[in-house]
Amino acid sequence: MPEYSPADLAETLKDGLLSFPVTPFTESLAVDESALVKHLEWQSSYDIGGLFVAGGTGEGFSLTLEESRLVVSTAAETVRDGVPVLGSATGNTAQAVEFAQMAETAGADGLLLLPPYLTETTQEGLRAHAAAVLESTDLGVILYNRANAIYSADTVASLAEAYPNLIGFKDGVGNFEQLARVTAACGDRLFYLGGLPTAETYALSLLKMGMSTYSSAMFNFLPEFALEFYRNVRAEDQQAVQEKLRDFVLPYLDIRDRGNGYGVSIVKAGLRAVGRDAGPVRPPLRDLSAEEQKMLNTLIGSVAPAAV
Numbered sequence: 292m293p294e295y296s297p298a299d300l301a302e303t304l305k306d307g308l309l310s311f312p313v314t315p316f317t318e319s320l321a322v323d324e325s326a327l328v329k330h331l332e333w334q335s336s337y338d339i340g341g342l343f344v345a346g347g348t349g350e351g352f353s354l355t356l357e358e359s360r361l362v363v364s365t366a367a368e369t370v371r372d373g374v375p376v377l378g379s380a381t382g383n384t385a386q387a388v389e390f391a392q393m394a395e396t397a398g399a400d401g402l403l404l405l406p407p408y409l410t411e412t413t414q415e416g417l418r419a420h421a422a423a424v425l426e427s428t429d430l431g432v433i434l435y436n437r438a439n440a441i442y443s444a445d446t447v448a449s450l451a452e453a454y455p456n457l458i459g460f461k462d463g464v465g466n467f468e469q470l471a472r473v474t475a476a477c478g479d480r481l482f483y484l485g486g487l488p489t490a491e492t493y494a495l496s497l498l499k500m501g502m503s504t505y506s507s508a509m510f511n512f513l514p515e516f517a518l519e520f521y522r523n524v525r526a527e528d529q530q531a532v533q534e535k536l537r538d539f540v541l542p543y544l545d546i547r548d549r550g551n552g553y554g555v556s557i558v559k560a561g562l563r564a565v566g567r568d569a570g571p572v573r574p575p576l577r578d579l580s581a582e583e584q585k586m587l588n589t590l591i592g593s594v595a596p597a598a599v
């Protein structure tokens with residue numbers, strides 16, 4: 292049995308910043324277990340709502356079932372008490388079910404359902420896919436609305452009614468009309484989290500849409516900055532948020548936007564910049580160039596001189 296009931300998990304997650312740790316790789320692209328332990332210990336030593344391993348930033352889409360098991364079980368053994376660990380499920384329905392069941396046995400407290408790979412879907416197909424995963428586990432499950440998994444309000448509401456272990460909706464698209472429809476249809480039955488790339492960019496606006504928290508990829512390498520940003524958002528301190536957007540987040544986006552898939556690569560580059568190298572990204576992603584790495588080092592040095 293998972294340590295958190297789905298309802299307790301939602302309560303714990305909704306009011307804290309959510310960490311999405313990278314998966315460190317060696318130069319030969321194997322999972323680097325000792326670097327993983329060190330990184331998870333460091334991340335979970337901060338005041339966070341939960342730790343989502345093998346998510347998008349954790350390159351969950353590039354991990355085999357056995358590698359994902361290793362990452363989830365390492366996290367479950369490593370993080371300090373009181374920080375829930377969530378695994379991920381991806382790929383076709385049978386594969387996603389396998390990942391969900393593996394995460395549960397490996398000690399996860401919850402699950403993030405990533406979009407299925409490649410194909411387009413209908414709402415009936417998407418509902419059947421999510422339903423199969425929800426039925427396969429007792430874990431609290433969060434839907435990730437992104438890529439080929441764009442859930443209509445009716446689909447989310449019908450899944451929420453049928454499956455008590457559906458606890459949350461994570462948005463990676465930023466369609467305000469869709470969000471208004473989903474939150475109006477499901478209200479307090481679910482909790483809502485922002486999950487657009489570099490989620491800080493939208494956090495204050497999305498708070499007004501009912502999204503009380505978000506996944507912070509930059510928390511990987513600038514945890515104190517990311518936590519202060521989150522506190523500013525929750526306090527609705529628009530001036531402090533704008534200052535941090537201007538001084539760091541927007542110039543960071545300029546570097547991130549130089550390459551497709553850099554939303555993840557730039558996080559590993561950030562770790563390199565602060566002396567906590569987590570190795571390269573796996574194909575199909577590619578790492579930042581030496582010039583881009585230098586630009587990022589300078590930017591990080593401008594907001595956190597002690598970190599570089």
Ligand SMILES: O=C([O-])C(=O)C[C@H](O)[C@@H](O)C(=O)[O-]
Binds near residue numbers: 347349
């Ligand atoms: O699954 C994930 O890693 C994400 O949700 C993506 C990031 O955490 C995103 O929110 C970001 O880049 O801040």
